Amino acid sequence: MTSAKRPLRSAAYWLDHVAVWLMLAVAAAVPLTYAVAQFQYEKGTLATTAQTRSYLLAQYIARNPQYWQFEEARLVGFVNDSMLGAQPGERRRVLDAKGQVAVENVPQAPPRPLIEVALTLYDAGRPVGNLVVERSIRPLVLGTALVSAASLAIALLLIWLIKSVLLHALRQSESDLRFRAEHDTLTSLPNREHFRTRVVAAIEQAAQARTAVAVLFIDLDHFKAINDALGHDAGDATLCEVAQRLRSTIRQGDMVARLSGDEFAILLDVTHDAEVAAGVAREVASGVVTQCGRPFSFEGQVHRIGASVGIAVYPSDADTADALLAHADTAMLNAKRAGRGKHLRYAPAMQEAQRARLELEGDLRVAVAEGQFLLHYQPLIDLASGQLLGSEALLRWQHPQRGLVPPIEFITVLEEMGLIAEVGRWVMQRACCVTARWSHEHGRALKVAVNVSPLQFAQGEAFVETVRAVLAETGLPPQQLQLELTEGLLMSQSEQSLALMHQLRALGVSLAIDDFGTGYSSLAYLRSFPVDTLKIDRSFIRDLGPRPEHITLVYAIVQLGHNLGMKVTAEGIETAEQRSQLADLRCDTGQGYFLGRPVPEEVYARLLASGEPLVPAIVAPVVVQAAVLAAASGPVPAAGTGPTLSMPEPVPV
Numbered sequence: 001m002t003s004a005k006r007p008l009r010s011a012a013y014w015l016d017h018v019a020v021w022l023m024l025a026v027a028a029a030v031p032l033t034y035a036v037a038q039f040q041y042e043k044g045t046l047a048t049t050a051q052t053r054s055y056l057l058a059q060y061i062a063r064n065p066q067y068w069q070f071e072e073a074r075l076v077g078f079v080n081d082s083m084l085g086a087q088p089g090e091r092r093r094v095l096d097a098k099g100q101v102a103v104e105n106v107p108q109a110p111p112r113p114l115i116e117v118a119l120t121l122y123d124a125g126r127p128v129g130n131l132v133v134e135r136s137i138r139p140l141v142l143g144t145a146l147v148s149a150a151s152l153a154i155a156l157l158l159i160w161l162i163k164s165v166l167l168h169a170l171r172q173s174e175s176d177l178r179f180r181a182e183h184d185t186l187t188s189l190p191n192r193e194h195f196r197t198r199v200v201a202a203i204e205q206a207a208q209a210r211t212a213v214a215v216l217f218i219d220l221d222h223f224k225a226i227n228d229a230l231g232h233d234a235g236d237a238t239l240c241e242v243a244q245r246l247r248s249t250i251r252q253g254d255m256v257a258r259l260s261g262d263e264f265a266i267l268l269d270v271t272h273d274a275e276v277a278a279g280v281a282r283e284v285a286s287g288v289v290t291q292c293g294r295p296f297s298f299e300g301q302v303h304r305i306g307a308s309v310g311i312a313v314y315p316s317d318a319d320t321a322d323a324l325l326a327h328a329d330t331a332m333l334n335a336k337r338a339g340r341g342k343h344l345r346y347a348p349a350m351q352e353a354q355r356a357r358l359e360l361e362g363d364l365r366v367a368v369a370e371g372q373f374l375l376h377y378q379p380l381i382d383l384a385s386g387q388l389l390g391s392e393a394l395l396r397w398q399h400p401q402r403g404l405v406p407p408i409e410f411i412t413v414l415e416e417m418g419l420i421a422e423v424g425r426w427v428m429q430r431a432c433c434v435t436a437r438w439s440h441e442h443g444r445a446l447k448v449a450v451n452v453s454p455l456q457f458a459q460g461e462a463f464v465e466t467v468r469a470v471l472a473e474t475g476l477p478p479q480q481l482q483l484e485l486t487e488g489l490l491m492s493q494s495e496q497s498l499a500l501m502h503q504l505r506a507l508g509v510s511l512a513i514d515d516f517g518t519g520y521s522s523l524a525y526l527r528s529f530p531v532d533t534l535k536i537d538r539s540f541i542r543d544l545g546p547r548p549e550h551i552t553l554v555y556a557i558v559q560l561g562h563n564l565g566m567k568v569t570a571e572g573i574e575t576a577e578q579r580s581q582l583a584d585l586r587c588d589t590g591q592g593y594f595l596g597r598p599v600p601e602e603v604y605a606r607l608l609a610s611g612e613p614l615v616p617a618i619v620a621p622v623v624v625q626a627a628v629l630a631a632a633s634g635p636v637p638a639a640g641t642g643p644t645l646s647m648p649e650p651v652p653v
């Protein structure tokens with residue numbers, strides 16, 4: 001029981017038991033007190049009456065001793081009613097010395113029960129008789145009965161009130177508290193603790209019934225970007241919508257929970273063996289991936305996230321609730337690393353990958369703290385003239401044991417650890433700083449391209465401020481800095497991305513779309529983005545020779561870029577032939593091992609200092625494989641007059 005519930009429990013116990021008995025005790029005490037007080041009162045007034053009467057009688061006897069002493073019979077005549085006085089419900093009698101009634105105000109005794117007071121009458125100090133006053137206390141008994149009934153009725157009413165109203169309210173708030181302790185306040189889904197309890201129970205049942213339990217661990221992809229770019233309201237709304245969509249993927253009896261932040265889980269109780277359960281889990285996971293991949297909209301803005309799902313099944317993958325959850329988590333992380341938007345079932349080998357990952361994360365934290373990163377610079381060449389225009393700064397990690405680690409092995413990890421913005425700022429700062437120095441030393445406006453992670457871009461205004469600050473700190477003219485954005489940013493088609501691009505352009509920096517052609521860009525949207533350069537992905541360049549249709553594709557991209565007023569850069573040029581082909585296709589600039597590998601800062605500085613062209617200028621352009629182009633896309637274009645591209649509504653490039 002949580003500590004919050006304890007005071008309520010004791011209050012409920014108090015109300016339920018102590019208060020009820022207290023009410024009953026009060027109900028009994030009130031008539032009792034009434035009866036005692038009334039009785040004392042009656043007795044008191046009776047005693048007063050008797051004393052008053054006996055005083056009067058004593059005076060009378062003193063004044064008329066003859067009547068009393070000698071003729072008792074006469075007493076009747078003289079000690080009359082007025083002497084005894086009249087009081088309804090009361091009998092007053094004078095008894096003589098023999099105890100015989102000498103005189104009485106009424107002949108019948110008042111109704112029982114009675115109380116009486118007897119006083120001795122004296123004549124000159126000698127007892128001559130008794131005065132007995134009797135009074136009925138029937139009205140007192142009736143009154144007490146009435147008071148008892150009334151106080152019992154009031155007590156019962158109060159008990160009913162306590163039980164039905166207060167206790168109900170208390171129990172209600174207790175169940176509210178319990179709900180809050182077991183559920184997530186934002187989505188109202190069960191929380192991690194509640195989910196775990198259900199998994200424990202499900203495993204116990206499955207162990208007895210020899211059935212299976214499947215757990216799906218769900219982590220949203222790119223959720224942080226939504227939070228950073230559109231704000232927490234958009235993030236919250238997205239989480240609620242995800243909760244709704246997840247609910248729609250499960251059957252009654254299954255459970256969906258929010259474990260934390262953007263982590264959810266599903267429990268499937270399957271009345272079959274583990275393999276059937278795994279099959280069901282895969283189906284549900286596939287539904288989850290589809291549901292989370294559908295666009296979300298917030299205040300008219302459409303955005304996309306996704307989900308990576310890990311599956312673990314009892315009894316084949318784990319035999320305790322904690323292990324099952326941990327293994328589903330491990331499987332989810334593997335799904336994420338395998339490219340997100342996927343679901344994977346746990347396999348023992350994943351454990352080793354998990355260990356390696358944790359080690360990598362630890363090492364990266366040290367790397368960030370100790371500044372183990374450095375930059376390599378890859379020359380950017382004008383394809384026709386062979387002139388060196390600048391470079392692309394590429395991140396490297398100088399690991400103390402592993403040596404130089406390429407970015408592909410750690411960029412995503414930095415992103416997932418939330419460290420990419422810090423490292424990205426350092427990259428930009430360093431690249432701009434050395435490029436400003438080289439430009440100054442060689443009297444040339446050298447360009448430098450820096451890769452920008454979508455998570456840096458998702459910082460919104462803060463990212464623009466970072467760029468502004470870096471330019472100010474390093475003194476690099478903004479025109480010399482090119483920011484390379486991923487194609488995914490175009491795919492998100494967000495108003496926010498567009499506004500941010502305009503802000504960056506307003507600073508004077510140029511924007512390039514990196515690895516163009518690998519995603520599914522909407523060409524219609526490409527038109528509206530303020531992009532300066534398209535960088536054709538190296539997969540198209542690699543296959544220029546062996547796959548003639550790639551010539552057509554590359555040509556189409558070059559034309560598309562030019563028609564939209566952009567420059568086109570080819571990546572991954574590895575041969576002289578590729579360089580010539582690209583120059584012939586009117587591609588503006590290029591990078592690649594043939595033109596220059598990424599090299600350390602000092603090597604690049606020497607390259608600049610030598611002033612030697614990296615590749616000779618193309619004197620006579622190689623004729624593009626005319627027959628291939630003709631076969632693939634109609635007649636060979638004359639220089640600068642390629643076919644114009646129409647821009648269909650979104651198509652994969």
Ligand SMILES: Nc1nc2c(ncn2[C@@H]2O[C@@H]3COP(=O)(O)O[C@H]4[C@@H](O)[C@H](n5cnc6c(=O)[nH]c(N)nc65)O[C@@H]4COP(=O)(O)O[C@H]3[C@H]2O)c(=O)[nH]1
Nearest residue numbers: 394395406407408411427451452453572573574592593598
């Ligand atoms: N096979 C082949 N490869 C060539 C050739 N010419 C260049 N490359 C490689 O292609 C990659 C080009 O960078 P990218 O497309 O921006 O792709 C980059 C970029 O997406 C990312 N990256 C690198 N540095 C940074 C950084 O500072 N920040 C961020 N966010 N990402 C970075 O890591 C990716 C890989 O970088 P690298 O390993 O340095 O790999 C570089 C480069 O070494 C060639 O002729 N043939």
